[in-house]
Amino acid sequence: MRNGSAFKRHLKLRKIKGGLFSTLFLGSTLVGTLVLIVLLADVLRDSAGWLDWQFLTSYPSRKPEEAGLLSAFFGSLWVMMFTALFSFPVGIGTAIYLEEYAPDNRLIRLIQMNISNLAGVPSIVYGLLGLSLFVQALALGRSILAGAMTLTLMSLPVIIIAAQEAIRSVPEAHRLGAFALGSTRWQVVRRIVLPSAFPGVLTGTILAMSRAIGEAAPIIAISALVYLTYIPTNPLDRFTVLPIQIFNWVSRPQEDFQHLAAAGIIVLLVVLLSMNAVAIFLRNRYQKRTEE
Amino acid sequence: MANNSTSLEARKLELWYRNFQALRDISMAIPRNQITAIIGPSGCGKSSLLRCFNRMNDLIPGSRVKGEVLFDGRNIYAADVDPTEVRYRIGMVFQKPNPFPKSVFENVAFGPRVNGLADNLEEIVEHALQRAALWDEVKDRLHKSAMELSGGQQQRLCIARTLALEPEVILMDEPCSALDPVATLKIEDLMRTLAGEYSIVIVTHNMQQAARVSDMAAFMMMEQDRAGVLVEYGPTARLFTNPKDKRTEDYITGRFG
Amino acid sequence: MEIRTAFHKKLREIQDDILAMGSMVNKATLRSIEALKNRDLNLARQIIADDQKVNQKRFEIEERCIELIATQQPMASDLRIIVAVLSIIVELERIGDHAEGIAKIAILIGDEPPLKPLIDIPRMAEKTVDMLTRSLDAFIKRDADAARQIAMEDDFVDELYNQVFRELLTFMMEDPRTITRATRLIWVAHNLERSADRVTNICERVVYAVTGKMEEIGGSKY
Numbered sequence: 181m182r183n184g185s186a187f188k189r190h191l192k193l194r195k196i197k198g199g200l201f202s203t204l205f206l207g208s209t210l211v212g213t214l215v216l217i218v219l220l221a222d223v224l225r226d227s228a229g230w231l232d233w234q235f236l237t238s239y240p241s242r243k244p245e246e247a248g249l250l251s252a253f254f255g256s257l258w259v260m261m262f263t264a265l266f267s268f269p270v271g272i273g274t275a276i277y278l279e280e281y282a283p284d285n286r287l288i289r290l291i292q293m294n295i296s297n298l299a300g301v302p303s304i305v306y307g308l309l310g311l312s313l314f315v316q317a318l319a320l321g322r323s324i325l326a327g328a329m330t331l332t333l334m335s336l337p338v339i340i341i342a343a344q345e346a347i348r349s350v351p352e353a354h355r356l357g358a359f360a361l362g363s364t365r366w367q368v369v370r371r372i373v374l375p376s377a378f379p380g381v382l383t384g385t386i387l388a389m390s391r392a393i394g395e396a397a398p399i400i401a402i403s404a405l406v407y408l409t410y411i412p413t414n415p416l417d418r419f420t421v422l423p424i425q426i427f428n429w430v431s432r433p434q435e436d437f438q439h440l441a442a443a444g445i446i447v448l449l450v451v452l453l454s455m456n457a458v459a460i461f462l463r464n465r466y467q468k469r470t471e472e
Numbered sequence: 473m474a475n476n477s478t479s480l481e482a483r484k485l486e487l488w489y490r491n492f493q494a495l496r497d498i499s500m501a502i503p504r505n506q507i508t509a510i511i512g513p514s515g516c517g518k519s520s521l522l523r524c525f526n527r528m529n530d531l532i533p534g535s536r537v538k539g540e541v542l543f544d545g546r547n548i549y550a551a552d553v554d555p556t557e558v559r560y561r562i563g564m565v566f567q568k569p570n571p572f573p574k575s576v577f578e579n580v581a582f583g584p585r586v587n588g589l590a591d592n593l594e595e596i597v598e599h600a601l602q603r604a605a606l607w608d609e610v611k612d613r614l615h616k617s618a619m620e621l622s623g624g625q626q627q628r629l630c631i632a633r634t635l636a637l638e639p640e641v642i643l644m645d646e647p648c649s650a651l652d653p654v655a656t657l658k659i660e661d662l663m664r665t666l667a668g669e670y671s672i673v674i675v676t677h678n679m680q681q682a683a684r685v686s687d688m689a690a691f692m693m694m695e696q697d698r699a700g701v702l703v704e705y706g707p708t709a710r711l712f713t714n715p716k717d718k719r720t721e722d723y724i725t726g727r728f729g
Numbered sequence: 730m731e732i733r734t735a736f737h738k739k740l741r742e743i744q745d746d747i748l749a750m751g752s753m754v755n756k757a758t759l760r761s762i763e764a765l766k767n768r769d770l771n772l773a774r775q776i777i778a779d780d781q782k783v784n785q786k787r788f789e790i791e792e793r794c795i796e797l798i799a800t801q802q803p804m805a806s807d808l809r810i811i812v813a814v815l816s817i818i819v820e821l822e823r824i825g826d827h828a829e830g831i832a833k834i835a836i837l838i839g840d841e842p843p844l845k846p847l848i849d850i851p852r853m854a855e856k857t858v859d860m861l862t863r864s865l866d867a868f869i870k871r872d873a874d875a876a877r878q879i880a881m882e883d884d885f886v887d888e889l890y891n892q893v894f895r896e897l898l899t900f901m902m903e904d905p906r907t908i909t910r911a912t913r914l915i916w917v918a919h920n921l922e923r924s925a926d927r928v929t930n931i932c933e934r935v936v937y938a939v940t941g942k943m944e945e946i947g948g949s950k951y
Contacts, residue, residue, distance in 0.1 A: 354572055
């Protein structure tokens with residue numbers, strides 16, 4: 181006969197433990213969420229009354245009531261456009277090479293390891309690299325192009341790793357099936373791997389872009405310009421970006437500039453969230469299409 | 473000897489994965505337009521042998537082949553032979569149904585498309601689906617996802633996909649191991665129908681299946697160093713009622729593990 | 730390592746049963762001659778009744794074979810053994826029927842005076858029983874050579890039968906009144922001769938079970 185009372189006692193203990201841990205994990209989740217809510221509430225309160233049309237359509241100014249972030253907004257837009265243009269093809273190409281073509285040897289493993297490590301390198305280091313490589317060595321000056329190239333360098337490891345993950349998640353059985361039908365490797369990549377991996381690659385890229393648009397450090401390193409009173413019209417123009425503008429406002433002593441900074445943060449957040457929304461939208465759309 | 477009644481012939485075939493010898497001294501002639509079954513315990517190299525017949529092993533880094541596989545009198549491992557062409561003429565069906573995440577139509581059209589045979593695709597697709605005994609079940613959902621089909625239908629779709637290229641040989645790697653008994657019998661029935669026109673080689677764990685479906689049967693085993701060898705090869709009825717080799721006898725009567 | 734232990738245990742049990750059935754049949758053959766020699770009508774009736782048990786045994790073994798085929802899908806030597814068993818039990822049952830036939834003749838003869846002392850007929854019976862015992866032994870031991878040898882010995886029984894036939898023929902020619910009694914004895918000898926032929930068939934099945942080859946051995950002259 182089994183000892184029923186011992187079992188019941190033990191069961192009670194197990195249930196208590198289960199409850200304890202589920203509460204603990206709920207607590208961890210709430211910490212993050214609560215902090216985010218407090219932050220948003222604080223920023224929203226600070227920006228109240230400052231986020232208006234005038235703010236969006238004006239250039240920076242010494243007078244808080246006349247200041248706006250028009251040049252920074254367009255600067256960010258320019259830089260992001262070029263960053264995406266550079267990093268997406270290079271990133272996906274690298275990932276395809278590493279996953280589908282590269283032999284399994286020491287050199288490739290070394291490259292792989294370096295890519296993983298680069299993803300963890302502080303962004304200011306990329307800024308310094310961009311300064312000496314693009315701004316000075318390639319003589320691009322403190323231009324949009326130099327900024328975009330710097331951010332490209334920074335985003336690439338993340339994009340490559342995300343794309344590799346997406347490519348790896350394509351079932352091997354599909355590749356083998358395509359090979360068995362007489363496909364060449366490129367046909368397998370083009371017709372089987374890329375369509376399946378695309379949503380994942382896209383999501384990874386947009387998330388890397390979102391990180392890049394919020395970066396101030398590398399841009400400060402190459403272009404400390406803050407008072408820009410025109411919208412850049414070509415890639416070699418000087419520029420500024422949203423995070424730098426916000427940083428500049430925050431570091432001023434006057435109370436009103438703090439309100440401007442808060443309003444700038446709201447704009448930045450909206451841009452970020454829209455990019456994430458686009459990522460989610462595209463992923464869902466492509467997922468549906470490939471499943472059909 | 474390779475002659476008109478032989479479709480594929482392995483001659484002193486050996487296979488290595490890096491330092492591990494997976495196959496040793498395999499010589500066998502696959503008869504034309506018949507079904508040949510390869511049986512044997514797990515790890516005996518039967519799937520590896522099958523993948524030698526359409527050079528799928530080439531895709532595994534570190535694999536090496538010695539000896540010959542003659543197809544139409546030509547060694548498919550000769551330097552001037554492109555593995556892509558080999559796979560175009562020798563089809564393969566896998567253990568787990570692996571339709572592409574595309575429509576039923578696109579799955580069947582895939583082979584002709586990649587091989588540049590894009591004319592009369594509609595006709596090719598319908599014909600292949602009919603041969604695979606799937607047409608009636610999918611003709612109204614050709615442009616819906618193949619992933620919505622049942623497991624048995626998916627496997628027949630994979631067979632149709634192969635048939636669309638009009639291969640001379642179809643290699644099947646345990647094609648029913650993921651299917652229920654009814655779906656299994658349907659595939660076996662289909663194999664018998666296809667037999668008169670295609671040479672089929674099937675690897676199976678299921679001895680009764682090999683006995684039911686094949687004309688010729690081969691029994692493989694691994695030796696001490698885990699290299700697979702061909703123990704016995706002969707007409708199915710003979711192999712399953714009166715095997716010549718003691719090891720075959722022990723395996724098929726379950727006196728061996 | 731043996732994997733299909735349960736299946737092979739059942740297969741061995743069936744073969745044990747074949748031996749049991751063989752010994753039932755042998756006993757019936759020997760006792761039928763005894764009943765004939767001793768004018769023992771009770772024994773004769775007993776043999777006729779016991780034949781039901783032989784038939785019963787046959788169906789029992791047959792059902793178990795069918796069950797094994799249906800549930801275990803036997804292959805190779807296992808399959809051949811089951812197929813051989815299915816044939817052997819039919820032969821055994823018929824040998825049992827021959828013994829029953831002899832017992833019926835014994836009852837028919839009743840207490841009529843004997844035509845002559847029985848010498849060759851008991852020898853035929855003994856030889857047949859000996860051959861049957863050894864053929865089943867060869868089956869259990871998977872000894873095809875022994876089985877072929879045993880089948881060849883059928884000639885000896887055939888010769889005895891010819892001898893009995895000729896001898897009884899002379900009796901009938903000398904004195905037609907003996908015809909009824911002599912004919913009955915010829916029937917007895919014929920039953921035994923048929924039994925020995927059936928042992929030959931069993932031997933052929935043994936050879937098939939062991940080698941997988943269907944072969945006619947010796948070839949009965951009748």
